[in-house]
Amino acid sequence: MQETKKPSHSRTIMNEMVLPNDTNTLHNLMGGRLLHFMDIAAAIAAQKHSGKTVVTASVDTVSFAKSIQLGDVVTLQAEVSRAFHTSMEIYIKVWAENIPTGEKFLSNEAYYTFVALDRKGSPLPVPPLEPETEEERKRFDGALRRRQLRLILAGKMKPDDATELKALFFGT
Numbered sequence: 001m002q003e004t005k006k007p008s009h010s011r012t013i014m015n016e017m018v019l020p021n022d023t024n025t026l027h028n029l030m031g032g033r034l035l036h037f038m039d040i041a042a043a044i045a046a047q048k049h050s051g052k053t054v055v056t057a058s059v060d061t062v063s064f065a066k067s068i069q070l071g072d073v074v075t076l077q078a079e080v081s082r083a084f085h086t087s088m089e090i091y092i093k094v095w096a097e098n099i100p101t102g103e104k105f106l107s108n109e110a111y112y113t114f115v116a117l118d119r120k121g122s123p124l125p126v127p128p129l130e131p132e133t134e135e136e137r138k139r140f141d142g143a144l145r146r147r148q149l150r151l152i153l154a155g156k157m158k159p160d161d162a163t164e165l166k167a168l169f170f171g172t
Helices: 031-050 134-153 163-170
Strands: 011-017 053-059 073-083 087-098 103-117
Touching: 011 031, 031 053, 031 073, 031 087, 031 103, 073 103, 073 134, 087 134, 103 134, 134 163
Parallel strands: none
Antiparallel strands: 011 073, 053 103, 073 087, 087 103
16 A cells, blocks of 8 residues: 655745855846746745646746845745646745844745646646645635636636636626
8 A cells, every 4th residue: 555645845945145146236136046046946845745846837927126135145935825736836935134234124026836747748736735824825715816817828718717817806
C-alpha cells in the first residue's frame, strides 16, 4: 500500500541582500532582478505544494511602491493562494529592510501562476489547497476571479464564460 504524501506547507520565505551588481546607476535594486527573486520564491512555494517540477505560466501586475536600495535586505514571502487542476496561483509580498537604520517597508506584491509538468513537459495534476485563515480564504476565493481575468486577457476564455467575474458586476 502506497502512502499518500500530503503537500508540505506551501509557503516560502527567502532573503536576499542587494549587492552592487543588482542595482542601477541610482543604487536602486533593478526591477528585473527583483522579478527574478520573486520568480524563484514563487517557484519554491509551488514546488513545495505540488511536489513536482513547475514552470512560470504568468505574472500579474507588479507595482513598485518604494525603491529598494543597495545594501538593503529583501525578504520575499511566497505562498500558494489556490491550486487548480494543473496550475497554482502564488501570492508574493516583498519587504525591504535597511539593517543599520532598522527601517522596514512593504515594497511589492504580486500574483504568479505556475504549472506542474512531467519530464516531457506535459501538465500534471496538483493537490488541492485548503485555506486555513480568513486572509487565506479571501485570497483563495479571489483566485478564481483573477484566473478568469488572466484567461480572458490571454484569449483562452470568452468574457461570457467568466461566471465569477460576471457575478461581481451583475450579481448573478
